[in-house]
Amino acid sequence: MKTDPIVSPAQQTEWLRQEQAFDAERGAAGTEAPASYRLIARALREPLPVDLPADFATRVARRAETAALLDPRWERRGIAVLLGTLAVLAGAGLLLEGASWLADLQAALPSLPRILNGWTLLLLAGLAAAQLPVRRPLR
């Protein structure tokens, strides 16, 4: 489509008539315009019934406020706080009980069945790694 279609004198005259009709229907005094364009301008100015519920604004405001509470940014911040708290607790537990956990582990290791030798552990680790979800690059 051409960006400015109103180039010829005839088109400019027609545009002027359309605009005069628009002005006349908006109440501009002394404006001459063809009756057909005035009729069109009048029809175009007829109110368009807004078919929304009377409490539309209240409902939408309530929904928007609820949606803001569930904003993913807040969700992400909450998860970060939770993970941070868990890390601090784990660190504190390790500091307080770490030595005794290590001693218990060392005591338990020799009694583990022979099946859990180095090669079996390696195989299990390999299988576990194969099950991890692979993150594909975004296209």
Place this chain on the structure above:
Amino acid sequence: MTNPDRVLVDAVLARRAGAFERLVADHQGLCWHIIQRLVRHPEDTRELCQEAFLRVHQYLHQFRYESTLKSWIGRVAYAVALRHLEKKQVPLVDAADDGEYDPYLQEGDGFDLESAWADAELRDHLRAAIDALPPLPRMLLTLYHLDELTIPEIVQVSGLPAGTIKSHLFRSRLRLRERLQARLGETA
């Protein structure tokens, strides 16, 4: 003098009670006009109006006062309706609108405005002709004539160049005039 848009936006961003509700109430008419003229289906229009205002609430912190709040909200509504039409594969304009157009320009009309307006059948015919226009020109005519937005304001709402908007207004008013004259010719 305080910018009323800034006062309202600041109140919404500060989560003051009733502020967003007022924003919706102030602009729901324009939002309805834009979406209804593009989509037409009343149920879809209601849902899309709601979606538009939820987006306005979500992104209001990004409003930079480069346009009026009214134009910015209009732009959000336009984007929401446009995406809906794209999903439904509804064309915004007629393919014929893209071609060269050489209208037959006539001089006078030869009928009385007030008696024509009093003719309910003729008014219905005119309304039907407006409704039959493609979505984009139908919306542009409503923004220009009913909401009295200027062409630069419509540019801000639609993102279309001013020349394209002027072209749609010109051609669709010509088309309506042709239909009206054809109708008057039938009844004469």
